[in-house]
Amino acid sequence: MSDIKQKPLINRYQTYDFVTRGVIPGAIDASHGTVLYLDDVNVSFDGFKALNNLSLFIDDGELRCLIGPNGAGKTTLMDVITGKTRPDSGSVYFGQTLNLLEMDEPAIAQAGISRKFQKPSVFDNLTVFENLELAMKTDKGVWTTLFAQLNGEQLDNIGRVLETIGLAELYSQQAGVLSHGQKQWLEIGMLLIQEPRVMLVDEPVAGMTHQEIDKTAELLLSLRGKHSVVVVEHDMEFVRSIASKVTVLHEGSVLMEGTMDEVQNDPRVIQVYLGD
Numbered sequence: 001m002s003d004i005k006q007k008p009l010i011n012r013y014q015t016y017d018f019v020t021r022g023v024i025p026g027a028i029d030a031s032h033g034t035v036l037y038l039d040d041v042n043v044s045f046d047g048f049k050a051l052n053n054l055s056l057f058i059d060d061g062e063l064r065c066l067i068g069p070n071g072a073g074k075t076t077l078m079d080v081i082t083g084k085t086r087p088d089s090g091s092v093y094f095g096q097t098l099n100l101l102e103m104d105e106p107a108i109a110q111a112g113i114s115r116k117f118q119k120p121s122v123f124d125n126l127t128v129f130e131n132l133e134l135a136m137k138t139d140k141g142v143w144t145t146l147f148a149q150l151n152g153e154q155l156d157n158i159g160r161v162l163e164t165i166g167l168a169e170l171y172s173q174q175a176g177v178l179s180h181g182q183k184q185w186l187e188i189g190m191l192l193i194q195e196p197r198v199m200l201v202d203e204p205v206a207g208m209t210h211q212e213i214d215k216t217a218e219l220l221l222s223l224r225g226k227h228s229v230v231v232v233e234h235d236m237e238f239v240r241s242i243a244s245k246v247t248v249l250h251e252g253s254v255l256m257e258g259t260m261d262e263v264q265n266d267p268r269v270i271q272v273y274l275g276d
Contacts, residue, residue, distance in 0.1 A: 012037070028112060028197055029096040030060040035228050036081070036198055042229030043076055043252075050076040051251035058198070063224040065239045066232045067263070068243065068249035069273050074232045077249070078200045082115050083108045094198070112197035118206055120183040124176030128167050128186055131175055132158050157193060165189040165219060181212030185219060198228045199260035205238050217241045236264075248273065 028035070043051040051073045058064055066074050079085035080092060083105040092100040100108055101116035122131050136154060150158075162168040165185040170178070175186060184204055191199055204220070205213045213235070220242050223229050233239050239246060240260045248255040248263055250272050256263065262267050 012276050017211050019253075020066065028094060028098060030197075031094060033059055035060040035095055036230075037091065037093040038077070038080070039091040041077075041080060041092060042088045043073075043080065043085060044088055049252050051080070051090075054090075054253055056247065056254060059231060061228055062227045062245065063220060063229045063231070063242060065243035065246045066230060066249060067234070067236070067239060067246060067273065068255070071251075072249035072273075073252040074249055076252075078115060078230075078232070079203065081108075081198075081200060082113060100264075109194075112195070113200070114191040114194055114196035114198070115200040116187055116191055116202060116204070118203040120180070120187045122175045122178075122183050122186050122190070125174065127174055128162070128178070128239070129158065129171040131186055132161055132189055132193050135193050161189045161192050164192060165220065166215060179212070181208045184208070184212075184216065186229055188219065192223075192227075196227060198230070199223070201229060201231045203233055204231065205233065214241075224251055236260075 005061065036056075038054060038056040041051050041054045042049070052071065054077065056077070066077070068074055076085060081100065083100065083103060086101065093107075094100050094111060094113060096241070100112060100113075103111070123134065126134065133150065136157070140252045143247050158260050159168070162171055165188055167178075167182060167185060167189065175183065188199075188201070188204070201220070205216050208216065217238060220229060220231065231239075231242065243260055245257060246260055248256045248266075248269050250268075255268055255272065256266055260268070264274060
């Protein structure tokens with residue numbers, strides 16, 4: 001794909017139902033190869049420029065790593081994508097036609113953008129299986145939740161996710177007794193069971209053992225091509241192990257993009273983030 005990205009087409013009425021607040025099936029058009037567009041996005045908090053004319057393009061199915069010093073804008077960027085923060089100006093599109101700035105947080109999640117925060121949020125008193133079941137895209141009404149039986153397709157989906165996250169043998173284990181790394185994998189599974197097109201993952205290996213870090217790298221690499229995965233991480237060895245393309249943020253803007261070797265040898269990145 002050319003480095004020059006074609007800007008999305010504005011055709012929101014064919015893709016977003018403002019009455020039901022839901023996305024019409026098949027609405028995500030990534031025919032140009034790019035699934036997430038941020039163009040000239042600006043966010044200010046009490047005079048502080050958290051994002052400064054930031055432009056970022058994520059390709060469909062790619063695994064991208066975002067790095068940068070504290071205060072570079074990484075969290076604000078994810079907040080804008082998921083609808084938690086509204087920018088002062090700029091454009092944010094999911095595919096060619098879906099304007100995320102016209103949608104609220106639940107609608108964005110329903111459209112296929114999921115987010116994992118740094119600290120795992122699992123239900124400790126439920127089993128691994130029950131955590132995945134609860135996270136499924138189903139009717140969450142009281143009676144449905146209490147009495148509905150999973151069908152064969154749903155059971156197969158849970159089984160596939162359990163295998164993907166490496167917790168198939170622990171499906172009946174309470175989540176509260178899992179290791180820190182296993183809880184992180186379970187939460188990634190809780191995102192996967194929702195079949196997202198884009199996954200935003202914040203510092204997935206913080207606090208993990210070396211063995212858990214290696215398994216997390218394998219897990220995220222296995223998702224490449226099936227989902228677009230954006231990983232925010234400070235562990236440069238881990239970033240090197242998974243990323244073909246790295247975006248460096250600094251003072252709310254994209255400082256540079258490239259391979260890990262290019263990033264680590266760039267004088268600007270060394271000065272503002274990596275050091276000597």
